[in-house]
Amino acid sequence: MFKRKRIVIALGGNALGNTLPEQMIAVKSTAHALCDLIEQGHQVVVVHGNGPQVGMINNAMAALSREDESQPNTPLSVCVAMSQAYIGYDLQNALREELRKRGFVRTPVVTVVTQVRVDENDPAFQNPSKPIGHFLTKDEADRQAKAYGHIMKEDSGRGYRRVVASPKPVEIVELDAISSLVDAGKIVITCGGGGIPVTLQGDHLKGASAVIDKDYASCLLAKELGADMLIILTAVEKVAVNFGKENEKWLDDLSLEEAMQYCDEGQFAPGSMLPKVQAAMDFAASDPNRTAMITLLEKAKEGIMGETGTRIHQ
Numbered sequence: 388m389f390k391r392k393r394i395v396i397a398l399g400g401n402a403l404g405n406t407l408p409e410q411m412i413a414v415k416s417t418a419h420a421l422c423d424l425i426e427q428g429h430q431v432v433v434v435h436g437n438g439p440q441v442g443m444i445n446n447a448m449a450a451l452s453r454e455d456e457s458q459p460n461t462p463l464s465v466c467v468a469m470s471q472a473y474i475g476y477d478l479q480n481a482l483r484e485e486l487r488k489r490g491f492v493r494t495p496v497v498t499v500v501t502q503v504r505v506d507e508n509d510p511a512f513q514n515p516s517k518p519i520g521h522f523l524t525k526d527e528a529d530r531q532a533k534a535y536g537h538i539m540k541e542d543s544g545r546g547y548r549r550v551v552a553s554p555k556p557v558e559i560v561e562l563d564a565i566s567s568l569v570d571a572g573k574i575v576i577t578c579g580g581g582g583i584p585v586t587l588q589g590d591h592l593k594g595a596s597a598v599i600d601k602d603y604a605s606c607l608l609a610k611e612l613g614a615d616m617l618i619i620l621t622a623v624e625k626v627a628v629n630f631g632k633e634n635e636k637w638l639d640d641l642s643l644e645e646a647m648q649y650c651d652e653g654q655f656a657p658g659s660m661l662p663k664v665q666a667a668m669d670f671a672a673s674d675p676n677r678t679a680m681i682t683l684l685e686k687a688k689e690g691i692m693g694e695t696g697t698r699i700h701q
């Protein structure tokens with residue numbers, strides 16, 4: 388018998404592309420994949436990344452303030468807010484269009500500007516690790532570091548990128564509003580780019596200079612919303628051990644014990660697959676009835692039917 392599931396979906400970089408025109412095209416196939424799950428009868432809540440976009444926005448705002456002394460530099464937290472609105476705008480319109488095509492003319496899609504509280508003493512503030520912006524060559528990265536004081540790191544064999552602090556999400560500030568919208572059957576896009584990082588200062592929420600990992604934020608959201616599944620959609624169909632090596636092995640199924648062992652062995656690259664596996668483990672550990680899955684964006688439908696993807700469970 389069909390069981391309707393509440394599913395939090397985390398969308399990776401390939402769901403959005405790297406530039407404005409790329410994003411306009413990419414969101415169409417993303418909407419297609421998401422609507423496949425909605426059409427199956429599932430309740431879907433959408434989280435997306437923002438690494439390339441927040442880097443682009445931050446560079447543009449910094450260039451503006453260099454050109455015009457009257458424009459103070461834009462804090463990273465505001466750049467995250469801008470990325471939520473810009474990505475949400477494209478994504479909600481693509482979803483709206485795809486839903487209407489499939490006859491869901493009354494299903495509203497809404498993007499919630501979402502703040503996520505972090506701990507101001509999180510050691511991540513002292514150890515920038517979250518890659519943002521475009522991939523650069525070593526020479527380009529050295530020039531950027533010298534010109535702007537950015538910290539640059541090699542990203543999983545794919546080139547160099549700027550890294551910024553990435554504290555763990557502690558609390559989703561707008562959770563009640565998100566929960567009401569989801570309960571009322573709306574399609575909600577929330578915690579975009581991991582959420583706008585804020586710290587609590589009395590009654591004031593102060594923007595923090597950071598970018599939260601959207602995989603960890605989507606795990607927190609999924610737990611808070613009592614979701615049945617967390618699905619992390621990325622650019623690989625399955626998680627592998629010995630990734631990229633001759634003895635590479637794609638995994639269908641991962642228990643928490645196996646996942647922990649592979650993490651300890653360093654099988655998953657930090658800054659790419661490791662946060663996904665850790666978020667999946669955290670979600671699966673929270674309840675024996677909860678499963679997390681990591682798969683390719685285009686395979687979401689097959690994944691949920693158990694035909695592909697890597698499932699992480701207790």
Ligand SMILES: Nc1ncnc2c1ncn2[C@@H]1O[C@H](COP(=O)(O)OP(=O)(O)O)[C@@H](O)[C@H]1O
Nearest residue numbers: 399400621622623626627630654655656659660
């Ligand atoms: N063990 C692994 N198994 C599968 N993919 C891996 C593994 N280690 C690193 N990767 C890489 O991680 C990528 C996903 O991370 P990333 O591109 O940062 O995610 P996102 O989709 O959130 O932007 C995959 O496309 C793959 O290239």
Ligand SMILES: NC(=O)OP(=O)(O)O
Nearest residue numbers: 436437438580600601
């Ligand atoms: N904020 C975030 O995790 O973005 P990416 O998924 O693009 O890295």
